[in-house]
Amino acid sequence: MEALKEQGPLTVEQEAELAELQPKVVHRKQKKKESAASLIGREWRLPPGLRSWRS
Template sequence: MAKKEGKRTRSGTGREWLLLPVLRSWRSWRGRGPLTVEQEAELAELRPKVAQHRQRQREAGAEYRRTGNAAADRVAELEVLKEQGPLTVEQEVELAELRRRRSRSRN
């Protein structure tokens, strides 16, 4: 369930992906001469939307890295505790779950 919420947060309305091909086509116009007034207006309207979409993508990537780093730190912490003595049942379960997630994300 958390994944769905994360996707909804990242994609917002879910229509931002429609803007990217349009922006790419505008980029291809560079060097072909001046844009018409209508094209300039459309481009000006699209730029903030694309910038907002890219900002959300950067934030989602940063959050993904933060959670991954926190999980790796916790695995290291549990492994140090394991070397010092037996872990509790809860700690063993947590370590197994974190290792499972890490191995699944690497595949």
């Protein structure tokens, strides 16, 4: 978005495309944030037979 602002005014087509993409980007960021939040506090266990995550 910052790069677009530096290029100068957008064309009508670019503005329409940007308006269409913005909700998709917001949705993806929210899903990523929710996914990361679900991992916090999760207890990780080694598979049976492994003593360490290191080889």
